[in-house]
Each structure stands twice: as structure tokens, then as C-alpha cells.
Amino acid sequence: HYRMRAEFRIWHDGDDLYHIIFDQQTKSRIRVDSFPAASELINQLMTLMIDGVRNNPVLRNKLFQIDYLTTQSNQAIVSLLYHKALTDEWREQAEALRDALRAQNINVHLIGRATKTKIMLDQDYIDERLPVAGKEMVYRQVENSFTQPNAAMNVQMLEWALKATEGSKGDLLELYCGNGNFSLALARNFERVLATEIAKPSVAAAQYNIAANHIDNVQIIRMAAEEFTQAMNGVREFNRLQGIDLKSYQCETIFVDPPRSGLDSETEKMVQAYPRILYISCNPE
Numbered sequence: 001h002y003r004m005r006a007e008f009r010i011w012h013d014g015d016d017l018y019h020i021i022f023d024q025q026t027k028s029r030i031r032v033d034s035f036p037a038a039s040e041l042i043n044q045l046m047t048l049m050i051d052g053v054r055n056n057p058v059l060r061n062k063l064f065q066i067d068y069l070t071t072q073s074n075q076a077i078v079s080l081l082y083h084k085a086l087t088d089e090w091r092e093q094a095e096a097l098r099d100a101l102r103a104q105n106i107n108v109h110l111i112g113r114a115t116k117t118k119i120m121l122d123q124d125y126i127d128e129r130l131p132v133a134g135k136e137m138v139y140r141q142v143e144n145s146f147t148q149p150n151a152a153m154n155v156q157m158l159e160w161a162l163k164a165t166e167g168s169k170g171d172l173l174e175l176y177c178g179n180g181n182f183s184l185a186l187a188r189n190f191e192r193v194l195a196t197e198i199a200k201p202s203v204a205a206a207q208y209n210i211a212a213n214h215i216d217n218v219q220i221i222r223m224a225a226e227e228f229t230q231a232m233n234g235v236r237e238f239n240r241l242q243g244i245d246l247k248s249y250q251c252e253t254i255f256v257d258p259p260r261s262g263l264d265s266e267t268e269k270m271v272q273a274y275p276r277i278l279y280i281s282c283n284p285e
Contacts, residue, residue, distance in 0.1 A: 002150050003038045004128075007067045008046075017054060019046060019066065045078060045108065048101060053080075058093040064209065072151050077143045077256045079111040086119050088111045095121055111143055123203065129213075131157045133172060133187050138212040139179055140205040146178050154222055158185040161255070162280060165189045170252035173274070175225040175267065180206035182255055182280075193218040196228045196250050217232040225263070229270045252276060 008019035008102045011029060019032045025038050034043050053059040064082035069077045081092070090112060098110045098121055110127070112119040124143040124283055129136055134154060141147040148154035159183055165172070168189050177183045177195035179202050187193050195218065210218050221228065223240055230236040233248060254274040256263065259284055263271065272276055 001036065001038065001040050001043075002152055003035075003042070004071065004151050005067070005069045005147065005149050006038045007036055008032060008035075008123055008240070009065050009066065010063050012060075017060065017063075018050060021095055022129040026070055037041075038068070039070045039072075041074055041076055041106075043102075044070045045070075045076060045106070048104070048106070049078060052097045052100065054181075055249065056093055056097070058089055059097065063077075064102040067144075069141060069147070071124065071126050071141070073127070074107060075128075076106065076108045077111060077124065077126055078108060079113055079143055082114045084114065085112060086114050086117055091119060091121070094119075113232050130155050130158070133162050135188075137185055138209060139181060139184075140212070141179065142201040142205050142210065145199060145201045145205065148181060154181070157280060158182065161168045161188060161280075164278060165253060165276075168253055168276075170250040172253050172255060173249070174255040175228065176256065176258050177206060178202050178257075182217065182257060183220075184209055184213055184215055184285045186255065187215050187218050190253070191217065192249065194221070194244075194246075194251065196221050196225060197232050198222065198224045225258075225267045232270060253278065256269075256280070257282075 009023060010017055011020045020029045021032055022029055034046065045068060047263060053063060062082045063080055063082055065081035067079040069108055092109050094112060098108060101108050109122045111124055125140050128139045128141055130139065162185060166189060171192040172186055173250065174183045174195040177197045180236040183193050183195040197206060197220060203220055206220045231238055231241055253276040254271055255278040256271060257280040
């Protein structure tokens, strides 16, 4: 029960419907009624969601995927994805299902998605609390944005990164900072932290997390790593960097936790200019 998020396709089979995944090799579909790798709350919700939509034509019709996001503090977001327009009637039925789940003491938010449509019944985020080296960290996690799927492993990675940067001099630069997962935990080891992220919802979550954790030495910039490389090298000027004096930062350490595709070649060159590099890779190859 270590995965805090999971996504499943929904298969309609006569009067029944159920979660499925596809075998990566054979592409054949596999029925999934429970998923031991996922949190206990996800497993509980998998059963309740199928029961809740099975006999409800409004919620069931054209439903093709359900995404689950949970926290260790037992909060959940469930997103229902449809191949149809979502109506007021859909909202009413979804609210009734949400209220029925909450009546069972489940702290859940439901979201409906269709082409160019997102209906939030309440909110599209939940707040995770992680104990990191003796300090509780608050992390807002936004639906459909990247978050570390394995909370316990995330704590171990954060504590490893803290240990590796103990006694650091100067400032830290982080590329691809997401919701500030590493930047905020590592802020205690550096004078200042400069972090970049391209996705708007992640930047907003990171700004919230800075305030929620009472951190005053982290600056988040919304730009791609490639753009930041151009700014650092003086190739281009960006309006987004007005009021930020890049030259004043003494970044002795750079931290990268890049997407699975890795670093682009220009960023790879830039990274090599730093005395210390912390690199976390999700791609074993």
C-alpha cells in the first residue's frame, strides 16, 4: 500500500463495469478490482466508486477513466473522465455520490473531466503532511499535476538529499521543482534557493507551500529549464525575471529531478558548470 495515486481505464461489460489496466507487453486488458500497491484509501474508493456509478446512468454513461490521488493524512481526490459533455444533472448526481462517500467518513473531493471541461465540486487539491528529518512539511498536491507517487520513499529521498547537502555553502538552484517538494525541504541547508518550474498549477502549489511552511528563502520562477539556461547564459532577457537579480545568486549546488526523458543538451552543459550536482533519476536506464 505504498502508491498514493493510481489511474485506471473503465471497462463497460453489459450491465457491469470495472477498472482495468493494460498489459504492457501483450496490450491485453486485465480486470482490477483491488490494487495492493495503492494506498488502502484508493482500494476502499475503487469499490465504492464502481458501486456508486454502476446503476447511475448519468455518472456511468461514457465514463472511460477514473484517477485517484490520496495522502497519508487520508484525503482523496477522485477524477472521473468522460467522452461526453458534462451537464448540471451530472453535477447533481456527482454531488450526491460525494455526499454519500463523506457520510462514510471519507474525506473526498470529486472532479469531472471531459474535452476542454473540468468541473470541481469543491476543490482540486489536497494537502499532504510529511515528517522530514524531524520537521513536518506541508505539501499541497493539485489534481492532474505531478506529485511523488510513493510518500514513504519520498520522505527517504528528501532525507537523503538533506544529508547530502549538510553544511553546504552558498545558494541552491533546482530545475523542474514541481510543487516545491525538494526545494522547500532543502531550504534549511542553504542561504537561498532558486527554483524553476513550467507548469502553472505546480508553481501555484509551490507558492502556497512556501507560505504554509513559513519559508522565506525560496524563489520560484515559472519557466522551462531551457529558457532558464538561456537567461543564465545571457542569451535572452525574460520579463518574468524582472526584479530577480540572477547575478546575486551564488549557486554552488544544483539539484535536478528531471522528467523521464532526462535533461536537454543545453541544460546538461549548464549543469556541468556547478561544483556540486544532486541528480535524482526515475529512469534506471
